[in-house]
Amino acid sequence: MPKTQCARLRCQTDATFIFRAESLPDGVPVCNVHRSELEAGAPWAVEQEDGRDVLLLGHDADLAWPRMLRAYSAQGGKDTEIEKGKLERTVQLGLTYGRLGVPGSVDLELNLSLNMAREMALGLLRVVDSAPPMPE
Ligand SMILES: [Zn+2]
Numbered sequence: 001m002p003k004t005q006c007a008r009l010r011c012q013t014d015a016t017f018i019f020r021a022e023s024l025p026d027g028v029p030v031c032n033v034h035r036s037e038l039e040a041g042a043p044w045a046v047e048q049e050d051g052r053d054v055l056l057l058g059h060d061a062d063l064a065w066p067r068m069l070r071a072y073s074a075q076g077g078k079d080t081e082i083e084k085g086k087l088e089r090t091v092q093l094g095l096t097y098g099r100l101g102v103p104g105s106v107d108l109e110l111n112l113s114l115n116m117a118r119e120m121a122l123g124l125l126r127v128v129d130s131a132p133p134m135p136e
Pocket residue numbers: 006007008011012013030031032033034
């Protein structure tokens with residue numbers, strides 16, 4: 001049986017193990033060193049390159065992760081007349097987003113009805129609560 005090379009980016013070592021995950025049912029071949037890193041919980045992602053799976057691990061994987069909402073702050077609550085005679089609530093949101101270890105931020109000012117503002121705050125809370133913790 002021909003040797004299969006470890007799928008981790010830049011690794012030239014022969015694979016000794018097939019790494020599988022729920023999002024990667026077919027698995028990718030990895031060497032002993034990179035198997036250990038995966039089992040220790042290093043962040044990973046798989047990208048297609050020239051029709052084959054390339055495993056991004058550790059710092060490489062950080063850059064492949066999609067931007068995610070990490071935290072937010074909300075302030076305001078002043079009433080604003082958007083249409084004549086119709087008051088809406090103005091809410092200022094500060095959003096912190098970013099890939100793992102690469103945070104960015106943006107400030108938004110939204111005009112929402114009280115009900116919409118409440119729903120949005122609850123929705124944001126769910127998103128933030130489900131995000132993985134920021135690395136130290
Ligand atoms: Zn390897």
